[in-house]
Amino acid sequence: MRLRIDLAYDGAGFHGWARQRELRTVQAEVERSLDTVLRSTGSSLTVAGRTDTGVHARGQVCHVDVDPETVVAAAGRSHEPTMDALRRRLNGLLDPDIRILLVAQAAAGFDARFSAIWRRYAYRIADRAQLVDPLSRGFVLTRQRELDLDAMNAASQHLLGEHDFAAFCRRREGATTIRTLLDLHWDRDPAGLAVGTVRADAFCHNMVRSLVGCLIVVGEHRRDATWAAEVLTGRRRDPAITVARAHGLTLEEVAYPADAELAARAHESRATRTLTPPSD
Amino acid sequence: MRLRIDLAYDGAGFHGWARQRELRTVQAEVERSLDTVLRSTGSSLTVAGRTDTGVHARGQVCHVDVDPETVVAAAGRSHEPTMDALRRRLNGLLDPDIRILLVAQAAAGFDARFSAIWRRYAYRIADRAQLVDPLSRGFVLTRQRELDLDAMNAASQHLLGEHDFAAFCRRREGATTIRTLLDLHWDRDPAGLAVGTVRADAFCHNMVRSLVGCLIVVGEHRRDATWAAEVLTGRRRDPAITVARAHGLTLEEVAYPADAELAARAHESRATRTLTPPSD
Numbered sequence: 336m337r338l339r340i341d342l343a344y345d346g347a348g349f350h351g352w353a354r355q356r357e358l359r360t361v362q363a364e365v366e367r368s369l370d371t372v373l374r375s376t377g378s379s380l381t382v383a384g385r386t387d388t389g390v391h392a393r394g395q396v397c398h399v400d401v402d403p404e405t406v407v408a409a410a411g412r413s414h415e416p417t418m419d420a421l422r423r424r425l426n427g428l429l430d431p432d433i434r435i436l437l438v439a440q441a442a443a444g445f446d447a448r449f450s451a452i453w454r455r456y457a458y459r460i461a462d463r464a465q466l467v468d469p470l471s472r473g474f475v476l477t478r479q480r481e482l483d484l485d486a487m488n489a490a491s492q493h494l495l496g497e498h499d500f501a502a503f504c505r506r507r508e509g510a511t512t513i514r515t516l517l518d519l520h521w522d523r524d525p526a527g528l529a530v531g532t533v534r535a536d537a538f539c540h541n542m543v544r545s546l547v548g549c550l551i552v553v554g555e556h557r558r559d560a561t562w563a564a565e566v567l568t569g570r571r572r573d574p575a576i577t578v579a580r581a582h583g584l585t586l587e588e589v590a591y592p593a594d595a596e597l598a599a600r601a602h603e604s605r606a607t608r609t610l611t612p613p614s615d
Numbered sequence: 616m617r618l619r620i621d622l623a624y625d626g627a628g629f630h631g632w633a634r635q636r637e638l639r640t641v642q643a644e645v646e647r648s649l650d651t652v653l654r655s656t657g658s659s660l661t662v663a664g665r666t667d668t669g670v671h672a673r674g675q676v677c678h679v680d681v682d683p684e685t686v687v688a689a690a691g692r693s694h695e696p697t698m699d700a701l702r703r704r705l706n707g708l709l710d711p712d713i714r715i716l717l718v719a720q721a722a723a724g725f726d727a728r729f730s731a732i733w734r735r736y737a738y739r740i741a742d743r744a745q746l747v748d749p750l751s752r753g754f755v756l757t758r759q760r761e762l763d764l765d766a767m768n769a770a771s772q773h774l775l776g777e778h779d780f781a782a783f784c785r786r787r788e789g790a791t792t793i794r795t796l797l798d799l800h801w802d803r804d805p806a807g808l809a810v811g812t813v814r815a816d817a818f819c820h821n822m823v824r825s826l827v828g829c830l831i832v833v834g835e836h837r838r839d840a841t842w843a844a845e846v847l848t849g850r851r852r853d854p855a856i857t858v859a860r861a862h863g864l865t866l867e868e869v870a871y872p873a874d875a876e877l878a879a880r881a882h883e884s885r886a887t888r889t890l891t892p893p894s895d
Contacts (some may be wrong), residue, residue, distance in 0.1 A: 345749040392752055422744065464702065467714045468669055469625040469753050470865070481848045585750070 336403040337422075337432035339396065339445060340365070340380075341437040346391040346581065347473055348432050353385055361386070361433060365397070368428040372421065373405040383447045383589040384454050389581030391474055394588040398447040409414075430528040444598025445591070449605050453517055455588040456539060458547045458579065459524075462554075466527050475528060476583035480584075482529050482554035484521040490553045491519040494546065501570045503546055511607070512539050519546065521554075529554075537604075545572075547579040550589035616640065616683040618701075619676065619725060620645070620660075621717040626861065627745040627753055633665055641666075641713060644895030645677070648708040653685040655783040662729045664734050667821075671754055674735075674868040678860045729885050733797055734818060736869040738811040738827045738859065739804075742834075746807050755808060756863035762834035764801040764811050770833045771799040773844035774826065783826055784819035789852025791887070792819050799826065801804040801834075809834075813853050814845070817884075825852075827859040 342365065348554070350358040362380055369378035382397040390546045410420040422438040429435070459475040461467045468475070494516055501512040505524065518534035531550065533543050549566060552558050552575065566573045592600050622645070630638040634646070642660055649658035662677040690700040700709045702718040709715070724730065739755040741747045748755070774796055781792040798814035811830065813823050829846060832838050832855065846853045872880050 343747075343749050346754070379745075393748060393750070426744070431752050432749045434744075434749050436745050436747075464706070465716050467623075467716075468673060469623050469712045469714050470673070470751075472625070472711050474750050 336406065337398050337400050337441040337443040337445060338406075339437075339439045339447065340396050340435060342397070342433060342435050343563075344391065344433040345394070345395045345473065346386060346389045349388065351388040351390070352395075354380055355491070361392075361395075364396070364429060364433055365435075366399075368425050369399060371428055372409045373401060374408070375402065375405055379399040379406065383451050384456075384538075384586045386586055387544075387581055390584045390586065391582075392586040395396070395586055396451070396589045396591075398441055398445065398446045401487055405593070444594075444595055444601060446597070446601040447589075449501050450591050450597045450600035451537070451589050452592055452600060452603070453534050453535040453536055453590050454586065455518070455586050455590070456543045457585050458533065458537075458543065458583050459585070460529040460531075460551075460583060462529055463527070467527070474582060474585060476580055478551065478555075480555050480601045482521075482551065483556060484523070484529060485555040486556070486560045487521045487531075487550045489560040490563040492551055493561070494519055496565055498567055499570055500539060500542055500567070502503050502566045502572055503542050503549070503576070505541045505574075507540065512550075514539060514542070521550070541578050544578045544584060545576055546583065547583070548577045549573075551579060552576070570590065616686065617678050617680050617721040617725060618686075619678050619716060619719045619721040619727065622672065622713060623673045624674050624675070624713050624714070625712040625753065625837075626666060626669045628710075628866065629668065630830075630886075631666055631668045631670070631851060632662055632675075641672075641675075642765075643795050644709060644713055645715075646679075649679060649681075651708055652689045652704045653681060655682065655685055661727050663731045663825040664736075664818075664866045665891070666866055667824075667861055670864045670866065671862075672866040675866055676727045676731070676869045676871075678721055678725065686720060709832055722874040722877055724881060726877070726881040727869075729881035730877045731817070731869050731873050732872055732880060732886075733814050733870050734866065735812065735814040735870075736799070736818075737865050737867050738813065738823065738863050739865070740811075740863060742809055743807070747802045748806070754862060754865060758831070758835075760835050761818055763836060764803070764834065764838050766836070767801045767811075767830045767834040769828055769840040770803065770843040773841070774799055774847055776846055779850055780819060780822055780847070782846045782852055783822050783829070783856070785821045786850075786872075787820065790819070794822070801830070804819070821858050823858055824859045824861065824864060827863070828857045829853075831859060832856070883894070 344361050346485045349361050352361045354362045366378045380397045380399050410417040415422040418438045422435050461475050462478045497515040499513050503514045515536045521531050524530050549563050629641050632641045634642045646658045660677045660679050690697040693700040698718045702715050705715045714837050742758045758893050768780050777795040779793050784792045795816045802812050829843050
C-alpha cells in the first residue's frame with residue numbers, strides 16, 4: 336500500500352531534505368515518526384523536491400510504501416477516518432517546524448518524484464527598508480537596493496522553454512542538465528515584497544537559486560537584461576552569479592496529472608531523467 | 616526636537632515593550648541604540664501601544680525628544696537624508712527581530728501615545744490542520760476545531776461602541792476601563808486563516824486577548840453569540856474567558872489626525888485617560 340504525504344516545513348532547522356548520518360533532516364524526522372506510528376522499521380520516503388539546507392516547503396509531496404495492516408493498527412479505535420488519525424499521530428510526534436498536511440492512499444501508478452509534471456518555487460525579497468518585516472525574516476531575503484522587476488521580467492523571458500541549464504546548475508557526473516522552464520516571472524505581493532515564481536518540469540541542483548542570483552544582478556542594474564540569456568547560451572557557470580541565499584526560497588507546489596496518467600508520466604520521466612536526482 | 620519612530624518587531628524574544636530591569640524588552644533595546652547613535656544617555660521613548668510579552672508589532676509608533684545637534688552629528692557626512700542615515704544606523708545596531716521602518720521629525724503637537732486616534736490589532740488563527748504553516752507558526756495560533764466566523768461576527772457586533780470593558784480588562788487601581796470599540800470583525804485571509812481585526816481609541820490591559828478568548832468560545836459553539844454581550848454587561852471578569860495566547864496577536868497600525876489637530880487630540884486623550892497607561 337502506497338501513501339501520499341503532503342507536508343510543509345520551516346527549513347531553518349534542517350540540513351535539507353535528504354537523510355544524512357547524525358544531521359537533522361526532514362526525511363529522517365518524518366521516517367522516524369512513521370516507524371514509531373506504524374511500529375515498523377525502515378520506512379523509506381521518495382520525495383518530489385529534494386530541498387537543500389535552509390530551503391522551506393509549503394507544498395512538498397512524498398510517498399512511502401507500507402504494510403496496510405500497520406496503518407489500520409496505527410489508527411486504532413479512533414472515530415476519525417484512518418488517514419486523518421495517521422496524520423494527527425504523526426503531527427503529535429513531529430516538532431512544530433514540520434507539519435503533515437495530508438495523508439492519503441495513493442492512486443495506482445503514483446510516484447511522488449516521477450509522476451510530478453511540475454514543481455513551483457517562490458523566492459521572496461524585501462528590497463526597501465520599509466518592507467523588512469521581523470515576523471517574516473525567516474523566509475524573506477533582504478536587499479538594500481530596490482529591484483527593477485521590469486528588467487528582471489525581461490531577462491526571465493529569455494530563459495523560458497527547454498534549454499540546457501548547465502550554466503545555472505551544480506554539475507553532477509552523468510546527469511542531464513536539460514530542463515523545461517515553464518514559468519519565471521516577478522511580481523509585488525500585497526505587502527510590496529518582490530516575489531519570483533519559478534516553475535519547471537524539474538530542477539537540477541542549485542538551479543532556482545542560481546536563476547534568482549542572476550536576476551538580482553539584472554534587477555540591481557549591474558548587468559542588462561540580455562545578460563541572463565548570454566549566461567544560458569554560454570552553458571558554463573558564470574562567476575558573476577552567486578547562488579541566492581536559501582532562506583528566501585520556498586517550494587510552494589508540486590503538480591500531478593489525472594490519476595489515469597500517473598503511471599505513464601512516471602515512465603516518461605524515468606526515461607529522460609533517471610540519472611538526475613530531482614533537487615534544488 | 617521630537618522624533619517620531621515607526622517600528623516592527625517579533626515579540627517572541629522580548630518581555631514586552633516596557634523597560635524592565637535585566638529583561639530584554641523592545642523599549643530598552645531601542646533606547647540603548649539611540650543612546651549609542653546619538654552619543655547621549657537617557658533616551659526615553661513614549662509609545663502608542665505598550666505590547667505585552669510575546670505580542671508582535673508591524674506598525675508600532677513611538678516618540679523621543681532629542682538634542683538636534685546630536686542628530687546632525689549622528690548622520691555625519693552621509694550622502695543620505697539625515698533621518699534615513701539615523702534609521703540605517705539604528706538598524707545596524709539592533710538585532711533582526713526589531714526593525715526601524717521610519718525616523719522623522721515629528722510635527723508640532725505630536726505625541727505618540729496621546730495624539731493617536733486609534734490602534735488596530737490583528738489576531739490570526741489556523742483552525743484546520745491544512746492551514747497550519749510552519750513558516751508562520753510564530754504569529755498564528757493553532758486551534759483543533761474549525762471556528763464559526765459568522766457566530767463570532769454576530770457576537771462581535773454586540774461589543775461595538777463605547778462601553779465599560781471591565782469584564783475584559785485586568786483591573787488597575789484608579790484607571791478607567793471605558794473604551795470605544797470602533798471595529799471588531801473576523802475574516803478569512805487568502806490562505807484561509809481566521810483573522811480578527813480589533814480597532815479602538817485605546818485598549819486597557821489584556822483587552823484584545825480577552826475579547827479574542829471570548830469570541831473563540833463562541834466560534835467553537837461552546838456558548839452562543841449573545842454570551843459576549845452578557846459578559847460585557849456583567850462588568851466582571853468571567854472565569855470562562857481565557858486570555859488568548861500572545862503569539863497570535865500583532866499591533867498592525869496606529870492612526871493619527873492631521874497635523875493641525877495633533878495637539879488638541881493629545882489634550883483631549885490626556886483628560887479622559889491620564890490615569891490609564893495605554894496597553895495591551
